[in-house]
Amino acid sequence: MNWLPVIALLLGFFIFYFVPLALPSDYAPYLSLATLSGLDSILGGIRAGIEGKFHVDVFVSGFIFNTLLAALLAYLGDQIGVDLFLAAVVTLGGRMFLNLSLIRRYYLTQWNLSRQRDAERT
Amino acid sequence: MSLNVFLSSIRNNPWVAPVTVMALVLGALLAVSLKTQQSIRSTSLPSNRFSGLAAAYRDQQEQLKMANEEISKLRERTTQYENEMASASEKTKLLNEALQEAKFLAGLTEVEGPGVEVVLQDSKKRPPANSPIDIENYIIHDSDLQRVVNELHAAGAEAVAINGQRIIANTAIRCVGPTVQVNGIALSSPYVISAIGDPDTLVSALNLPQGVLTDIQAIDPNMVKVVKKDKIRIPAYTGSLVFRYAKPVGTTASNAGKEEEKSAR
Numbered sequence: 395m396n397w398l399p400v401i402a403l404l405l406g407f408f409i410f411y412f413v414p415l416a417l418p419s420d421y422a423p424y425l426s427l428a429t430l431s432g433l434d435s436i437l438g439g440i441r442a443g444i445e446g447k448f449h450v451d452v453f454v455s456g457f458i459f460n461t462l463l464a465a466l467l468a469y470l471g472d473q474i475g476v477d478l479f480l481a482a483v484v485t486l487g488g489r490m491f492l493n494l495s496l497i498r499r500y501y502l503t504q505w506n507l508s509r510q511r512d513a514e515r516t
Numbered sequence: 517m518s519l520n521v522f523l524s525s526i527r528n529n530p531w532v533a534p535v536t537v538m539a540l541v542l543g544a545l546l547a548v549s550l551k552t553q554q555s556i557r558s559t560s561l562p563s564n565r566f567s568g569l570a571a572a573y574r575d576q577q578e579q580l581k582m583a584n585e586e587i588s589k590l591r592e593r594t595t596q597y598e599n600e601m602a603s604a605s606e607k608t609k610l611l612n613e614a615l616q617e618a619k620f621l622a623g624l625t626e627v628e629g630p631g632v633e634v635v636l637q638d639s640k641k642r643p644p645a646n647s648p649i650d651i652e653n654y655i656i657h658d659s660d661l662q663r664v665v666n667e668l669h670a671a672g673a674e675a676v677a678i679n680g681q682r683i684i685a686n687t688a689i690r691c692v693g694p695t696v697q698v699n700g701i702a703l704s705s706p707y708v709i710s711a712i713g714d715p716d717t718l719v720s721a722l723n724l725p726q727g728v729l730t731d732i733q734a735i736d737p738n739m740v741k742v743v744k745k746d747k748i749r750i751p752a753y754t755g756s757l758v759f760r761y762a763k764p765v766g767t768t769a770s771n772a773g774k775e776e777e778k779s780a781r
Contacts, residue, residue: 396529396532398522398526398532398535398536398539399532399535399536399539400539401536402536402537402539402540402543403539403540403542403543403546404543405540405543406539406540406541406542406543406544406546406547407543407544407546407547408543408547409543409544409547410543410544410547410548411547411550411551415548415551416548416551416552416555417548417552419552419555419556419559421552422549422552422553422556425545425548425549425552426549426553428545428549429542429545429546429549432538432541432542432545433542433546435538435542436535436538436539436542439531439534439535439538440531440535442531443529443530443531443532443535448530448531450530450531450534453531453534453535453538454534454538457538457541461545
């Protein structure tokens with residue numbers, strides 16, 4: 395199992411948690427949505443990776459564009475008085491659950507296989 | 517050894533390196549987002565607490581009203597006890613007379629007599645479009661109330677109250693947001709100023725040319741109403757009366773002062 399992304403996530407979190415940098419509260423909803431979109435992209439990348447369909451260009455551009463688009467969508471929604479950020483939350487949330495379940499299944503299968511192999515060896 | 521595990525995982529899986537880099541970025545995003553939300557939570561009031569706070573505020577106001585009623589009841593009872601004690605001897609009788617006189621002059625007793633009632637209220641009219649007159653002129657301010665009270669005192673008013681709040685020696689009349697506070701109690705329009713004194717003198721003082729009411733009446737005559745009354749009741753002062761800094765000077769005054777403070781409490 396690959397722990398590198400998890401370690402990097404924690405590293406980035408703690409570095410920036412102790413850096414005195416905070417956005418004005420007006421931008422807080424957009425930032426939250428961008429974060430959610432980034433999380434979705436990371437999970438999607440992991441899923442693509444374990445399925446062997448990973449492309450670096452798709453992943454990186456997807457991360458950047460989805461993050462910006464989510465924030466932009468929320469901003470646009472605020473401007474025209476429609477809760478557009480709900481659309482992003484529903485879409486991203488649904489996809490995150492789907493990707494997480496696929497990742498979970500993959501590692502569970504691997505774990506079961508390795509246990510079987512161990513049992514056969516002994 | 518552990519580094520080798522990481523290196524091999526990067527070599528075997530081409531997706532691990534980019535995902536790791538982006539996970540670092542995501543971690544940063546998460547941290548900033550969390551901090552921003554925390555600062556919002558610590559600086560602004562969550563909107564879901566508004567209704568609860570409003571209910572608590574109403575509750576406190578109700579309690580304050582009840583406490584004030586109790587204060588006036590207890591002060592009445594104190595007066596009764598003082599009067600009963602007065603019957604003990606000639607000395608106590610004289611002392612009590614002086615005490616009751618002082619309380620009456622200080623505004624701690626309900627009083628009754630002829631006088632006037634001045635009703636000041638915010639105008640229902642609005643300034644016409646493009647009018648140079650500010651909308652501020654269409655509402656009653658603390659300064660209007662102050663000037664009317666001042667004029668009434670100058671014309672010999674002996675007891676004055678605004679919406680039932682007795683004006684005493686250290687009463688403040690000041691503007692707090694959309695209300696006017698008198699004795700620390702928030703009042704709102706219409707303001708009823710009752711004053712006991714010679715009704716004719718009081719009314720003519722209020723209606724002096726270029727007097728206190730002239731400016732208000734020029735904006736909207738409906739903002740002011742002055743009524744002469746044969747009998748007005750003005751309630752006693754019910755607020756706090758604890759003097760922490762001022763101390764009476766001289767021995768006789770100090771005794772009288774102590775007595776007064778006790779009875780006030």
